[in-house]
Amino acid sequence: MKLPDIAEVARRSGVPASTLRFYEEKKLIESAGRHGLRRLYDPAVFERLALIALGRASGFSLEEIAQMFSPDGRVRIDRGMLAAKADELDRTIRRMAAMRDGLRHAAVCRAPSHLECPTFRRLLAAAASGAIRAPQSRTRRGRR
Amino acid sequence: MKLPDIAEVARRSGVPASTLRFYEEKKLIESAGRHGLRRLYDPAVFERLALIALGRASGFSLEEIAQMFSPDGRVRIDRGMLAAKADELDRTIRRMAAMRDGLRHAAVCRAPSHLECPTFRRLLAAAASGAIRAPQSRTRRGRR
DNA sequence: GTACAACTTCAAGTTAACTTGAGGTCAAGC
DNA sequence: GCTTGACCTCAAGTTAACTTGAAGTTGTAC
Numbered sequence: 001m002k003l004p005d006i007a008e009v010a011r012r013s014g015v016p017a018s019t020l021r022f023y024e025e026k027k028l029i030e031s032a033g034r035h036g037l038r039r040l041y042d043p044a045v046f047e048r049l050a051l052i053a054l055g056r057a058s059g060f061s062l063e064e065i066a067q068m069f070s071p072d073g074r075v076r077i078d079r080g081m082l083a084a085k086a087d088e089l090d091r092t093i094r095r096m097a098a099m100r101d102g103l104r105h106a107a108v109c110r111a112p113s114h115l116e117c118p119t120f121r122r123l124l125a126a127a128a129s130g131a132i133r134a135p136q137s138r139t140r141r142g143r144r
Numbered sequence: 145m146k147l148p149d150i151a152e153v154a155r156r157s158g159v160p161a162s163t164l165r166f167y168e169e170k171k172l173i174e175s176a177g178r179h180g181l182r183r184l185y186d187p188a189v190f191e192r193l194a195l196i197a198l199g200r201a202s203g204f205s206l207e208e209i210a211q212m213f214s215p216d217g218r219v220r221i222d223r224g225m226l227a228a229k230a231d232e233l234d235r236t237i238r239r240m241a242a243m244r245d246g247l248r249h250a251a252v253c254r255a256p257s258h259l260e261c262p263t264f265r266r267l268l269a270a271a272a273s274g275a276i277r278a279p280q281s282r283t284r285r286g287r288r
Numbered sequence: 289g290t291a292c293a294a295c296t297t298c299a300a301g302t303t304a305a306c307t308t309g310a311g312g313t314c315a316a317g318c
Numbered sequence: 319g320c321t322t323g324a325c326c327t328c329a330a331g332t333t334a335a336c337t338t339g340a341a342g343t344t345g346t347a348c
């Protein structure tokens with residue numbers, strides 16, 4: 001059984017080869033060995049990549065994700081950290097839901113100008129008060 | 145009635161002076177005039193800043209926000225754009241809610257390892273499949 | 289009228305998460 | 319055994335949204 005090379009891992013995981021090398025540099029993954037210069041990966045790398053994708057999707061930075069792995073490569077996720085992140089996500093979700101409702105309303109509201117719409121103004125006030133914070137990064141995955 | 149200067153606007157809006165200058169450079173706001181070299185602002189700038197905060201909180205980029213303002217400075221938000229953004233927010237919210245639930249579960253799950261927890265594995269699979277995308281940028285607003 | 293805190297400009301730096309490019313190596317197919 | 323395409327390394331570039339720093343100007347208080 002031959003171990004997958006970087007192209008194979010990229011193909012099956014959807015993660016670009018350049019990103020795989022980058023992740024290795026950041027100690028997020030490692031290659032099982034080399035065939036000449038070429039990296040060969042243990043199939044377990046797919047699970048690892050899934051874990052990384054999950055972490056990213058949950059708002060963890062790569063650095064935080066790196067800390068979830070023991071030096072020996074085992075996964076060791078702190079449950080308190082998970083709960084804290086869940087709470088943070090929850091707060092973000094609430095804010096975004098308020099935003100969504102406000103936008104939705106503004107989109108159909110027939111006030112002559114959004115600035116004259118009470119609902120919109122309420123949103124504005126909330127945003128101005130700092131009750132609302134930055135959203136998600138739209139790292140558009142377009143393949144230019 | 146004297147117009148507020150940049151420090152006053154910064155103080156009352158919570159937006160740093162450097163950011164106000166940056167926003168001006170990006171044509172997001174403008175100063176009403178100068179007193180010597182110093183910028184003076186029309187009080188309407190506060191509403192404008194609130195609108196910018198709202199846009200950012202809703203996931204608009206500064207560039208998108210700039211497009212919401214007519215060349216003459218009037219607000220002209222495209223209702224279709226609002227609705228589209230609301231939809232996008234909605235999708236993001238759904239993903240984040242799934243994440244939150246998964247994390248919450250993983251935090252209390254008593255499986256010996258997260259990798260052995262069915263719920264966690266389901267999340268992993270979803271993340272790996274790309275069903276889930278990047279989250280919010282934690283631009284920590286700490287005042288170092 | 290002088291000191292100086294607070295403003296000004298402009299360029300460069302910051303951060304995260306990657307991508308791109310130049311120049312080099314090499315395993316596999318013919 | 320030679321070609322070639324896919325890999326390699328390492329440095330630099332990219333993007334967004336700002337921040338920081340250096341060097342200069344000036345309104346305001348005394």
